[in-house]
Amino acid sequence: MTHKHFAIYKPYGYLSQFVNNGQKQNSKKLLGELYDFPLGTMAIGRLDEKSEGLLLLTTDGKTSNHICSGGIEKEYYAQVDGNITIDAINQLSQGIEIGFDGRKYKTAPCKAAILKNIPDFPERSRKIRDDRHGPTSWVSITLKEGKFRQIRKMTSAVGYPTLRLIRVRIGDIYLNNMQVGEVKELIDI
Template structure:
């Protein structure tokens, strides 16, 4: 099953495993030349390719790209679920999971914002992700745990702000799913062209 769309043969779509340390953009936006890693370094994408939503520089995982602005707008709407596996500082409590699921108050654009209800659960085992390019602190500094968070919204740094709001800061954030498209066995930096979105 695809996310949407028929008769989009003129457009091209891609799934990317965005590595840690990359920006979800193709242009430096006036930043010092070569100071940041950009998506264009991963493949020779066609002109007009854009990221559908974003993952911040420190986040990893599934990022969809398209040459079709209508597709981008649809997927960025609340109709499409985005699932994240999140390594947190500490062992999360049942109460904190309930708070996250109901919605928590975070700061957004200088104002208070209450997140929409979402799906949250604790992972029973550690996900088998590749080692990150920048080391994450080890258990000598206290235990860590993993949770799944599935949102239908996407405010700036929302997941990180949510886990901090309940007292369990995010250490690592990997998006594993957008709608029906999964990260699965993709390798870090891999690009796969999709027939449709």
């Protein structure tokens, strides 16, 4: 059997799934609405409903398991509330305690940096607050693990809640200049 692999720019407001899972009809937007994916296509990992960016899809469970099992870097750009400090970046880099599954969890060390230039992403479908509500800053966070809402919990734990979160890279695959909702078939991942 020949497997298919895809990269998608997951839009804000979509779930990283294809099946409704018993929710009210038409209450949530699903990935299958964006493209005619082959039967058996699954998301490799997740991006929550409020997150955007690069999501890989495959019909191959082994490929999905390999990428999700850790060891592969995932890079995110987060727009955070306030002008984040070097001290907060250092805390993120060294690992920070967050809540996960009702318990405290210390994140693994990661790469974190302040982005000097504002990234040029398409405007989000739902507007983020404007400058009248105070400054924001952008950070890059690269990690190999991926707990539920981890980046959001990490930035909040150091005092800078995430306002917008976009995954820009998984391993050697980059979001680059893909447009929101765009799907690209990949030869291999």
